[in-house]
Amino acid sequence: MESLGELLSQMNNSQLRRRSDELKARMMNEPLVRDLCIRHPELGEEQLNRGMAKLYQYVNDSRHCANCPGLDRCPNDFPGHYTKLTVENAGNVVQLVDCQVPCSKQVRYEQELMVKKRIQSFYVDERALSEGYKEVEILTRDSVRAPAVGQVFRYINATKEAGLQTRGLYLEGHFGTGKTFLMCYLLHELAKEGYSGVIVYMPEFVEDLKSMLQDSQKLKETTEIMKQADLLIFDDIGAENLNPWVRDHVMGSILNYRMNRKPTFYTSNYSLSALEKHLSFTSKDGEEINKGQRLMDRIAPFVDVVTVSGSNKRGRA
Structure with a gap:
């Protein structure tokens, strides 16, 4: 999969909106994202929209890890690591926070x-x-x-x-x-x-x-x-x-x-x-x-x- 930035940079405004809506719908239907929303009902549409790039990376990395080709051929942006998402409440503001975590093979x-x-x-x-x-x-x-x-x-x-x-x-x-x-x-x-x-x-x-x-x-x-x-x-x-x-x-x-x-x-x-x-x-x-x-x-x-x-x-x- 291409990165989210690469996909969106190739489109004009109308294409961008349509493709953005498609990606958003697809992300919200991903089992990993649905599970995240169930575990964190405090996440609203606004927070999810702002964190769409993080969700995309989270799903993308998880898919690569599920079909891992080996550490030396890791396709993730940060080889040997995957994106982990947490939900934090800072000053009554709910936000998605991402970080790169080493996988078991990297460890x-x-x-x-x-x-x-x-x-x-x-x-x-x-x-x-x-x-x-x-x-x-x-x-x-x-x-x-x-x-x-x-x-x-x-x-x-x-x-x-x-x-x-x-x-x-x-x-x-x-x-x-x-x-x-x-x-x-x-x-x-x-x-x-x-x-x-x-x-x-x-x-x-x-x-x-x-x-x-x-x-x-x-x-x-x-x-x-x-x-x-x-x-x-x-x-x-x-x-x-x-x-x-x-x-x-x-x-x-x-x-x-x-x-x-x-x-x-x-x-x-x-x-x-x-x-x-x-x-x-x-x-x-x-x-x-x-x-x-x-x-x-x-x-x-x-x-x-x-x-x-x-x-x-x-x-x-």
């Missing part, structure tokens, strides 16, 4: 946008963070991993009820069992509650840190982001090629700051004991048991271990 879009702004990823596939998560599907996708899923769900609910925890989770298991997926779901759910989150893919992060040796400002900004985030996930820890500087000065600094303050989460193919052995060995200095233990003292006491069993789902639709 969901804005909520998702806010969720995405609260989550930052380093080297993690963005698709994992933009899934259309469904709890039933997560629970039933692989019955073998159901106990692990239950633990993650309980952690999310506990945080929603009691606030940010100081302990995180350590998800251990074979390749492709959905550990990263579950952590992304946790981030998504808690971001909806207002918490900020960071997820870091360890192998690429450690490689990128080498270039930051020449950019101290970027290094400081990156580590500060990880220190301050409400939720921090080190994804695939144990798969990186460690060097002493990364282990002792970067990882150690981040974890030292977060322990007893904010929860840190991990996904790994290693158990905690196997991870300690991994952290004790670097390509430069070989095995340094004390250094590995020192870092593990900032990991193991602050996590609950979740064993994620199941089949390898990578590459499957």
Whole structure:
């Protein structure tokens, strides 16, 4: 439908009066307008005539919304919004007041946008963070991993009820069992509650840190982001090629700051004991048991271990 202004601007005076009368009659016969008049008998003919353009927009938007083609193709003048009419009495003068209200699809879009702004990823596939998560599907996708899923769900609910925890989770298991997926779901759910989150893919992060040796400002900004985030996930820890500087000065600094303050989460193919052995060995200095233990003292006491069993789902639709 054309706007009311466009229709009337194309006509001469006689056509304008005739078309105006036709539009008025049609508007008064619209179910939405009849319902408005029933709910507000104080609306007289004069008020309705003065508010005809608003009534037209109200009906037009409602018709578009009833046959919504999707948010990206919204035909309303203000995409993602519809006209809402109220009747107000100001100084004993009754008048129609219109305002633009976001539709349910626009509200969901804005909520998702806010969720995405609260989550930052380093080297993690963005698709994992933009899934259309469904709890039933997560629970039933692989019955073998159901106990692990239950633990993650309980952690999310506990945080929603009691606030940010100081302990995180350590998800251990074979390749492709959905550990990263579950952590992304946790981030998504808690971001909806207002918490900020960071997820870091360890192998690429450690490689990128080498270039930051020449950019101290970027290094400081990156580590500060990880220190301050409400939720921090080190994804695939144990798969990186460690060097002493990364282990002792970067990882150690981040974890030292977060322990007893904010929860840190991990996904790994290693158990905690196997991870300690991994952290004790670097390509430069070989095995340094004390250094590995020192870092593990900032990991193991602050996590609950979740064993994620199941089949390898990578590459499957």
